[in-house]
Amino acid sequence: MADNRPMSAAPMAPDIQDVTPRLSFDNQFLEKPDDLPEKLGDLDELTEDTDSEKTVDPKPVSIFRLFQFATKLDIVLSLAGTVFSCAAGAVAPVMIIVLSGMISVVLEYDVQKADDLDAANAYLDERSRHYCLLFLILGLVSWAVSFALNACWAIAAENQGLRIRKLYYTSIMRQDIGWFDTVKPGELTTRITKDVNLIQDGVGEKFGFVFMNIAGFLTAFIIAFVKGWKLTFICLCVVPFIIAAGGYLDV
Template sequence: MDQNETIDKNVKSSNNKENFDKQNSFQKTCDKTENKKPIETVSIPSLFQYATILDIIYMLIGTTGGLGNGATFAALLFLIGNLLNSFTARSTDICTLNFTALAIEYCPPGYQLVASNYFSSSFICHFNQTTFDFQGAIEKQILYVVIIGCICLVLSYIQVTFWSMAAERQTKAIRKKIFQSILRKEIAYFDILKAGELYTKLTDNVDKIHDGIGDILGFIKGWKLTLAMLSLSPLLFISVALFSKLVSSLTAMELKAYGKAGAIAEEVFSSIRTVLSYNGQEREEK
């Protein structure tokens, strides 16, 4: 009787091992079929197909903030350029001044006026506004820079906040659509795609879409510098296009690998007793 039970256990063990091997062979066949399928790219308008009227309003507000941010950034560069020009122009003017004549006209008798003490002498010598207007001009430029910087900060906040709100609402709608689609699938679909892989695709893939909805940046400069920079723009566009294509392919490979790893890990953790009973630890570790 004990011998028959031993034989039955050995038969059941061999049958289970054969079923386990068949399942792995079926999974490998499915993986080969999946690898042969080309990766479908999604156009930019398709990313916003689940946007509501409120989302479109948010994106328009964020885009307006981004355009204003680019314009104020250009104005900020223009003001900083004027500020630097004021320093350089004033240095040139100082080198051409007649300090002896200025000292006789505006300074106390016997006071020696030179280029090194010209600005500090404004408290001793009574320069008129025309002669000594450098400090007022600099203060005015700095005030403009501070105002433009505050406006740029506000517009940047509007840009990032409203685009992030629109992205969050749309990714929530996409997750809901994916979940509803999964619930309508047949049972055979879950024999190929495991629950852990579905969870990974539901989170990581949608997070990539959320990160892809981004900001707007612009710049404005003098026409000579613009022409010089535009001469390099084709090379810049080509490099950006190649880099984007490389990143998209690597992202697809990353998501696919994470999905398979998540599926295997969750399946092993949920069925750890079965794995241990059939001594499948080494197989799962691979």
């Protein structure tokens, strides 16, 4: 039996553009714009984890390793700086002895002037000149040894810093060209300046100040025990509390 339906009633063939999925940039990325920041965040975390895995904390260096690039001249300058540092530390406690002698002269003058004013004035003039001369000598010694210790430690530290920079630069020039791609921009210049400056500070004047403070501490204790050992023992009872307080306050 023949189909008498008109041709216009026949179903239309679907358009190929309506059936084919649109695999375009817009469909893949712009339909869900919130996914892109999440992916970038995951990438940053992955990069941070990778960098943290590669980072290795350096081992602490001993004091003697700091002087491994020192020459014989630098060692001699460091030893001389140590001697001058100890001398500079011992000058301050000695000045206290001279000051106590001057105070004793003034107290003795107050006692003697009641009996004989002229004799008391002569005594005060003589002893004052004596102690003033001692103050002048100690001041000149303190200035000389302080200048010497700073000069010795500074020259030794500068020589070692210059030698480290030369060796570091020579080592960089011996590396393959691909090694420079693994180094961050500016890292080499930072290391050759900042890190070497830290080493110079460690082997320079600050190292001498350690010996100066130790020498001053020991000299003060010796003088205290010689002048009044009973009072010194009483004062020592307070030292543990001072140390504990300083450690608690992180001084």
